[in-house]
Amino acid sequence: MLRRTLAASLAGVVLSFAFEPVAVAYLMPLCLAVYAVATHGVRARVGFVAGLGFGVGFYFVHIYWMSPSIGAAAWLALAGVEALFYGLLGAVSTVLQRLRAWPAWLALAWVSMETIRATWPFSGMPWGRLGFGVIDTPLAPALAYVGVNGVSLVVALLGFLLARLVLSRTLDERLASAAAAVVVAAVAVVPVVLPWTLSASGSTTVAVVQGNVPGRGDDVLVDVEGLTQNHVDATVDLAAQVDAGAVPRPDLVIWPENSTARDPFEDASIHAGIETAVKAVGVPILVGGIVDAGEDHILNQGIVWDPVTGPGERYTKWHPVAYGEYIPLRGLLARTGITEKGQLARIPRDMIAGHRTEPLTIAGIPVADAICFDIAYDDGLLAQLDHGAELLTVQTSNASFIFTDQIEQQFAITRARAIETGRYVAVASTNGVSGVIAPDGSVVARTERRTQDVVVETVDLYRGHTPGLGVANGLRLISYGATILGVAWGVLLLRRDRRGSASPVADPTAVDQPSGVGETA
Incomplete structure (x- = not known):
């Protein structure tokens, strides 16, 4: 577990380099491939720890700007909360990877994770969505066709197909994964030559x-x-x-x-x-x-x-910043005296959200x-x-x-x-x-x-409207349903295999399990 967590944490740090100020977007699929490998073939609790390590490596670096500007306490608290989402997805990943088409299932779950953490808890934090990192790459024009959520899905799918390629045990599986990645990449860059424009x-x-x-x-x-x-x-x-x-x-x-x-x-x-x-x-x-x-x-x-x-x-303003423009749970925190200290003391009144x-x-x-x-x-x-x-x-x-x-x-x-x-x-x-x-x-x-x-x-x-506006909004809802369905399916497979298995080799939770064992759909 230690090696998996260290590898995932390093991949998370590298993912932060895909965004400004370094902005090497091509690192994203590679980092997500490591994330998938680190959460493959293990129990959910191990996947959670590896995913959490990834989230800590990524988010603590990605929003480090909060520490010198807003304060170290706010940076640690927010980055810690956001890192938990990557840990929870790591646990989900261990279940979804029991499905034969798991790169697609996991890519949809990634979109679910991004959109949920962008709005919750309180006002959420949308920084670090994959779709925001493709500026100045051939994927950027696809934003007009599939929106930020759709581009996040494409980037995640490419990374997870790469992981499937690495984890495959047979030549046929490797060829299938490589071919799928090539097709996805080729389709995704079509907007470069056919950009969408409004009148x-x-x-x-x-x-x-x-x-x-x-x-x-x-x-x-x-x-x-x-x-x-x-x-x-x-x-x-x-x-x-x-x-x-x-x-x-x-x-x-x-x-x-x-x-x-x-x-x-x-x-x-x-x-x-x-x-x-x-x-x-x-x-x-x-x-x-x-x-x-x-x-x-x-x-x-x-x-x-x-x-x-x-x-x-x-x-x-629709989305005032929690603990920057208003203080959630102000009454509770006031009894501790924390609202009278540091950065929170600079927020004597709460900002109200608009809805125009x-x-x-x-x-x-x-x-x-x-x-x-x-x-x-x-x-x-x-x-x-x-x-x-x-x-x-x-x-x-x-x-x-x-x-x-x-x-x-x-x-x-x-x-x-x-x-x-x-x-x-x-x-x-x-x-x-x-x-x-x-x-x-x-x-x-x-x-x-x-x-x-x-x-x-x-x-x-x-x-x-560009197509991307409708696709992005619809994909958010689709990803929620697909994640719930995929996890339920994966759990059913696990229970079926546990009831029907008579040997350790068939145990789908085994760390050294071949990628094809226990997979379906």
């Missing part, structure tokens, strides 16, 4: 403002007034450049999350600053604001601020908004796209992570979303990275970290 419904010119954060740049609360003023100044300067003919006049302007880190409806100076900026540029600004919601709660909102009518429609499904209308354009981590979740974007959104915006404040790899990881996720949805994405960050991403995932323009900058680009607007 353009028009175009618009969008300006993305990155005002920069005062001081070191890692705390938006150090100088709240200065933070908003930076965005006002950058927008007023943009207006001057437009008047001088140096840049085209935008139809809409995007400010980032926390561009007003204090309620703009209660703070007169911040309110006045927004009014100055919006009147100077003469077009609507999507302002990112923290808005009071009583003594105990706040809202994280994107507010459409019109130069004539003032503040109007709002989008409220209609896109915002900005300058007559239906816009799907996402605030920071929202971009990694499936539900909010899909709801707004279902109601006709033609452009995507991401308002984010990465200041807390400005010296970490989280910045590039989130930008890569955003690029994956652009391909999956078939739309341009305008990203506004307080101090990096901001930019505009095309529907094929290419970066049209981007800023540097810790700078004040403005990006102005004319982009096409698109209507309709």
Whole structure:
């Protein structure tokens, strides 16, 4: 068991290199192959330990950025919870590998694991899904056809077919596994030559403002007034450049999350600053604001601020971050005094989640908004796209992570979303990275970290849905059903073999069992 766990743990560490900042995506199938081999032919408890080792190796490295930014306690707690999912899947793997077509069953179970841990417990953590890691590879165009979940399935299936090839005892089994892997890979890269594109419904010119954060740049609360003023100044300067003919006049302007880190409806100076900026540029600004919601709660909102009518429609962040923007079980924890210490003491009020499904209308354009981590979740974007959104915006404040790899990881996720949805994405960050991403995932323009900058680009607007949006959502439900069915089938086979077996060789739980023994379907 020790060797299996060590091998799985090392594979987990290597898997983290498939994502930013190293971003060698081709490592993913190899790492998953090791995961499958480490959980093959053993009892469920051994599979759990090996899978847990994989999860610890992967997730503790993948989100290490939480430790220096949010705190070591939050990093250890979150990474530990996420690692448990890989352990549970390891136990499931030992059962599913009793089935003859186990690479497919296990790949579906992998998708189940990814989608469950992305939403639970509390708000979940979607970082580290395989589909987010294929940017700049031949698999990336497949996101438009099968979505993030479908690409995760393909990558997992390739890895598990490779494991089947290694575990096979006969030439026929090896040839079958190799042939299946070649077919899956060949089909998966067809979108490279046949990319899915939506029909353009028009175009618009969008300006993305990155005002920069005062001081070191890692705390938006150090100088709240200065933070908003930076965005006002950058927008007023943009207006001057437009008047001088140096840049085209935008139809809409995007400010980032926390561009007003204090309620703009209660703070007169911040309110006045927004009014100055919006009147100077003469077009609507999507302002990112923290808005009071009583003594105990706040809202994280994107507010459409019109130069004539003032503040109007709002989008409220769907997925506040547990222990970053709200404290689950606050009453229980308060009795221990922990909420008065460290990072938790910086969260005196809980952020309330939003549920808006209609896109915002900005300058007559239906816009799907996402605030920071929202971009990694499936539900909010899909709801707004279902109601006709033609452009995507991401308002984010990465200041807390400005010296970490989280910045590039989130930008890569955003690029994956652009391909999956078939739309341009305008990203506004307080101090990096901001930019505009095309529907094929290419970066049209981007800023540097810790700078004040403005990006102005004319982009096409698109209507309709890519196949990937529907496939990804349907595959999530299919994977749940397939995992339950596969585990039930595997358990029935185990019980049947235990009742009918008279010799140790036929025991399907034996570590040295040949891959074909006890397998069916």
